[in-house]
Amino acid sequence: MGRKWKAHGLNIVVVSESRYLYYSGAVPQYMGGFYKIDEARIDIKKLCHKYDAIFIEDSVKTINHPERYVSGLKDSYKFDYLVINTGVISKAADNLDDCVYPVKPMSRLIKLRDRIDEWEVKSLLIAGGGPAGCEIALNLSNASSPKKIKIEIHEYSDKLMSSFPDKLSSGVESVLRARNVELKFNQPWTDESNLDKDYDAIILATGNRPAILSEAHSFTTDSEGRIRTDQFLMVESSSSIFAAGDVAHAGAKSYPQIGVHAVKQGVTLRHNVLAHHLGNPLKAYKPWKIAPLIISDGCENGYFVTSNKVYSGRWAIILKYMLDMKWLERYTKAPHERRSYVELLKDAMKRTQKS
Numbered sequence: 001m002g003r004k005w006k007a008h009g010l011n012i013v014v015v016s017e018s019r020y021l022y023y024s025g026a027v028p029q030y031m032g033g034f035y036k037i038d039e040a041r042i043d044i045k046k047l048c049h050k051y052d053a054i055f056i057e058d059s060v061k062t063i064n065h066p067e068r069y070v071s072g073l074k075d076s077y078k079f080d081y082l083v084i085n086t087g088v089i090s091k092a093a094d095n096l097d098d099c100v101y102p103v104k105p106m107s108r109l110i111k112l113r114d115r116i117d118e119w120e121v122k123s124l125l126i127a128g129g130g131p132a133g134c135e136i137a138l139n140l141s142n143a144s145s146p147k148k149i150k151i152e153i154h155e156y157s158d159k160l161m162s163s164f165p166d167k168l169s170s171g172v173e174s175v176l177r178a179r180n181v182e183l184k185f186n187q188p189w190t191d192e193s194n195l196d197k198d199y200d201a202i203i204l205a206t207g208n209r210p211a212i213l214s215e216a217h218s219f220t221t222d223s224e225g226r227i228r229t230d231q232f233l234m235v236e237s238s239s240s241i242f243a244a245g246d247v248a249h250a251g252a253k254s255y256p257q258i259g260v261h262a263v264k265q266g267v268t269l270r271h272n273v274l275a276h277h278l279g280n281p282l283k284a285y286k287p288w289k290i291a292p293l294i295i296s297d298g299c300e301n302g303y304f305v306t307s308n309k310v311y312s313g314r315w316a317i318i319l320k321y322m323l324d325m326k327w328l329e330r331y332t333k334a335p336h337e338r339r340s341y342v343e344l345l346k347d348a349m350k351r352t353q354k355s
């Protein structure tokens with residue numbers, strides 16, 4: 001891609017606060033010991049090198065739209081075109097106590113696994129019983145997780161995953177109870193709970209906000225602070241800036257903050273930035289007709305969730321493994337090393353066998 005763009009006079013520069021992109025589809029299973037770390041992340045620096053793009057490890061703090069540069073902690077970077085793809089960070093993720101781990105950014109969350117392995121964490125509070133908090137709890141509490149720790153979930157509402165069908169909420173609740181995870185409902189998280197030392201660590205899974213602070217740019221945002229773009233993912237009132245993924249409110253409709261949209265919007269961006277530069281027509285972002293979510297319950301079972309239906313079984317976790325690894329290996333392995341669906345299926349059968 002970098003070479004093709006260079007031929008049109010464009011250099012690609014990727015500025016990211018971490019060399020690795022931790023893949024959220026696999027991180028909960030990494031936390032439960034199912035994956036090794038290199039199976040759950042993409043080395044962006046290596047990928048940039050392969051595609052003739054420049055990688056810079058820095059955290060962007062402000063965007064100067066009129067003068068076309070962004071400022072990071074280390075330096076400032078000029079641009080002709082800018083793509084904002086910073087995702088979200090957990091609410092209340094600033095100035096955290098050392099024992100607190102927000103689910104986003106994941107670069108911090110994955111360090112908790114090491115602390116659990118070292119037995120530094122034996123009791124864990126998960127604040128928030130939404131899909132992120134529940135999937136992490138399911139994985140940490142499953143029978144093959146390397147270390148057994150005491151887990152408690154505090155949920156604001158009166159049930160887990162309250163925005164999902166009842167079948168999922170009640171199914172996950174009974175699995176977690178059977179594994180001795182303590183569930184406390186109508187229990188809101190407050191910043192003061194941060195100081196509660198009854199737990200060795202706290203995971204913050206109480207919701208997210210866009211990772212570009214609203215003060216640090218001058219774009220129009222929706223009520224959640226997501227940057228508004230048109231259907232071509234071009235930021236409103238700009239002719240050189242695009243935004244996509246969780247940080248963006250794309251077009252008239254706001255898409256849910258799931259990786260399926262972020263990934264598919266990448267393809268639209270790849271076309272549109274170059275097309276705009278060359279004066280060619282842009283393409284509107286078109287989501288898949290359905291965007292199912294597959295939640296892993298540790299090792300042997302998964303929940304396949306569409307907007308109002310829930311199915312579960314070992315097949316769901318096998319399907320998740322195959323889809324996740326097929327996608328990840330495109331960015332982590334050379335073409336001859338990538339596994340076929342048949343090889344992935346065989347491996348999934350082995351790895352999800354009842355112990």
Ligand SMILES: Cc1cc2nc3c(=O)[nH]c(=O)nc-3n(C[C@H](O)[C@H](O)[C@H](O)COP(=O)(O)OP(=O)(O)OC[C@H]3O[C@@H](n4cnc5c(N)ncnc54)[C@H](O)[C@@H]3O)c2cc1C
Pocket residue numbers: 015016017018020021022024025026027028058059060061085086087088103104105107131132133135136211212244245246247257258259260261262293294
């Ligand atoms: C526990 C959990 C499990 C999930 N599981 C699934 C799933 O199974 N399926 C699914 O579809 N979705 C899932 N999601 C949602 C999914 O993670 C997001 O929708 C997806 O990652 C959004 O992609 P993105 O590129 O917009 O942002 P991200 O993947 O968050 O990427 C943003 C990147 O920008 C970097 N960054 C942030 N701020 C800055 C800055 N200021 N300067 C430089 N770099 C910065 C970050 O470090 C990160 O690498 C899950 C979320 C969580 C929390």
